[in-house]
């Protein structure tokens with residue numbers, strides 16, 4: 110046993126004792142169903158826990174098993190995911206369920222390589238499934254655990270990349286070398302979420318405070334070091350709500366890429382020097398075959414993605430008579446503005462549709 114192993118062995122007991130006394134009663138914690146645990150982890154990745162709890166319950170009611178999810182259409186899956194954002198998570202979950210149904214008879218595999226090979230299952234999600242559901246000694250490293258470990262051991266460097274990341278994974282692995290790995294992992298996550306918080310860690314309440322290197326050094330919030338930010342580019346888009354008999358035309362994006370498989374208002378980029386209402390008419394024509402006589406502005410807002418800052422210029426127009434001929438979309442439907450949010454639309458489209466509904 111190395112010094113680090115011994116140090117971690119001494120931390121495990123107070124960590125788990127703290128967890129047993131302080132854990133939140135999240136519904137999936139009482140489940141041993143790997144599928145239910147998997148869904149909770151995927152949902153919780155970029156969504157607040159208070160939002161996840163009711164949505165997880167609703168999801169399991171609608172798709173109670175891997176086979177039920179595998180047998181559902183992608184439309185139904187995206188519709189159930191509506192409002193949770195980052196729709197690639199839902200698409201991957203659906204694709205992975207189909208793979209589990211086809212290759213493993215609907216039972217989530219418990220072999221690390223098989224779990225990792227499923228669509229959308231990265232090292233973190235695999236660790237969660239393997240340790241929580243199967244009691245495997247698989248580490249996890251989410252944002253909360255990263256922060257906690259970086260502080261406990263004063264790990265310098267960019268915690269999201271390279272050698273620093275590997276150091277953190279290795280520390281996380283040492284925590285699950287003994288004890289009940291699912292519980293140890295949950296304890297690390299919970300301590301990071303509730304006590305070792307990003308801005309104001311509650312060090313006096315921390316069961317590991319006496320061993321914490323960052324606390325001894327006097328400024329825990331220096332760890333982990335902030336990541337280098339990717340350059341953000343600004344993009345302009347016009348989006349057109351084409352109305353016909355009280356309904357609005359929504360078009361489905363191709364399955365891959367940003368907002369893949371989601372419905373949106375026909376959208377495109379204005380050309381340099383082009384008036385925005387002209388751009389809206391042109392985009393509507395190019396993408397749907399319907400060129401409105403006029404388009405009037407409805408809502409303008411900026412949507413910030415990880416690498417892009419997209420300014421949407423929303424327009425409303427009466428759709429001319431004629432058939433829809435799509436370009437760059439897979440399908441279309443006419444929907445009432447107030448029902449769009451429940452259909453699996455991008456967040457930007459949900460906002461624009463709400464504005465259209467209000468203007469009625």
Ligand code: SF4
Nearest residue numbers: 305312315318321329
């Ligand atoms: S002592 Fe403070 S900084 Fe260190 S792990 Fe505990 S809460 Fe985090």
